[in-house]
Amino acid sequence: MVISCNQKYSRNLAPNEITAEMILGNNNYQAICYGGYRTNTREVQPTIDEIIEDLKILAAINIKVLRTYNVHYEEVSNLLKAISKLKKEDPKFEMYVMLGAWIDCKNAWTELPPIHNEESSRNAIEIEEAVRLTNQYPDIIKIIAVGNEAMVKWATSYYVTPTIILKWVNHLQDLKKQHKLPKSVWITSSDNFASWGGGDAEYHVEELxxxxKAVDYISMHTYPMHDTHYHPVFWGIKENEQKLSEKEKIDAAMLRSRDYTINQYESVVKYMKSIGVNKPVHIGETGWATQSNEHYGTDGSKATDEYKSAQFYNLMREWTTKEKISCFYFEAFDENWKDKANPLGSENHFGLINLKSEAKYVLWNEVDKGTFKGLTRNGKPITKTYKGDTKALWLDVKTPTSILKN
Incomplete structure (x- = not known):
């Protein structure tokens, strides 16, 4: 069983009147994770004009909600300025933001041992700026997310205990009651499914x-691609699939990947209900990289390529649309600052469009339909990867080798 948001008809309303409750779970408002960085460092901020290029591309494929991750770089303020500029030029232009405030623990990203039950002094500054931006752009910012994978224990460099996230969620909810934030802004935290109670019992603490109970909805992350290496119970070819074509074998594995995600989603819903809560659960992140020279590539689980990535994207959009679940797919564009020491690292290759302004296989049909006609990124028209040669693409598609019992 899945939980979906109570949809309300939101057309013909002013932007200030459109709320998170109307957007989340509404199939007219497809969502995606956004980062506009073009270089291998975040010291070079995407300009307003560059972001406008991106927004036009995303709007062309009916994306209307973007998720961001922190407020301490100019990227977010430039994004909000870019959206405002497009709205002034065209009052019908719609783009809304789930604004992330980065949260981490004391001594995070330093040579000192992280203290997970104490927080960084930077957190208060992030929250303050998130509040300021939300009040400045109430027509655009509809959700504030306190932290990104900030509670999951494998984030050893920076994770915090749920008490710290709860503190800031309660702070923001109190500001709404005091009319110091728009009352319709929804507050959440965006974290791994296990952090929301869907995994090991070690997370099942009273603070969680x-x-x-404090958030307006749960924003959960699920990444079967990573578990093709770390927990490959679903990844491989079943004994009775051995005579299938290579494509059929891969398609079957991707269906199991989708089902793995559904199981993680349902595990969060089950835990939430077990403590007497019934509120919306949406997907704050999921995605599938197209390249990896590490655990997920040719020498590993053989998970990453453009065909499998496209299959996962389409399966996720199909399922979440049917169940009226918002899915902030990760991510819109490749960004290579995330693993600048390893250009072929998977973290650099989750986008639907690469840094050469090429649409990956998942969007080839949009190129064929002329969806991107007249649009550019970095001044380049949107073309296809592999120059549109399907045979060339399939040379990079590898079949999983592990055998699963029926």
Whole structure:
């Protein structure tokens, strides 16, 4: 069983009147994770004009909600300025933001041991700026997310205990009651499914239960691609699939990947209900990289290529649309600052469009339809990867080698 947001008809309303409750779970408002960085460092901020290029591309494929991750770079303020500029030019232009405030623990990203039950002094500054931006752009910012994978324990460099996230969620909810934030802004935290109670019992603590009660909805992450290496119970070819074509074998594996995601989603819903809570659960992140020279590539689980990535994207959009779940797919464009020491690292290759302004296989049909006609990125028209040669693409598609029992 899945939980979907109560949809309300939101057309013909002014931007200030459109709320998160109307957007989340509404199939007319498809969502995606956005980063506009073009270089291998975040010291070079995407300009307003560059972001406008991106927004036009995303709007062309009916994306209307963007997720960001922090407020301490100019990227977010430039994004909000870019959206405002497009709205002034065209009052019918719609783009809304789930604004992320980065949260981490004391001594995070330093040579000192991280102290997970104490927080960085930077957190208060992030929250303050998130509040300021939300009040400045109430027509655009509809959701504030406190932290990104900030509670999951494998984030050893920076994770915090749920108490710290709860503190800031309660702070923002109190500001709404005091009319110091728009009352319709929804507050959440965006974290791994396990952090929301869908995994190991070590996460099932009273502070998490209080957090689940405090947020307006749960924003959960699920990444079967990573678990093709770390927990490959679904990844491989079943014994009775051995005589299938290579494409059929891969398609079957991708269906199991989708089902793995559904199981993680449902595990969060189950835990939430077990503590007497019933509120919307949406997907704050999921995605599938197209390249990796590490655990997920040719020498590993053989998971990453443009065909499998396209299959996962389409399966996720199909399922979440049917169930009226918002899915902030990760991510719109490749960004290579995330693993600048390893250009072929998977973290650099989650986008639907690469840094050469080429649409990956998942969007080839949009190129064929002329969806991107007249649009550019970095001044380049949007073309196809592999020059549109399907045979060339399939040379990079590898079949999983592990055998699963029926």
């Amino acid at each position: 239960n209080q957090l689940i």
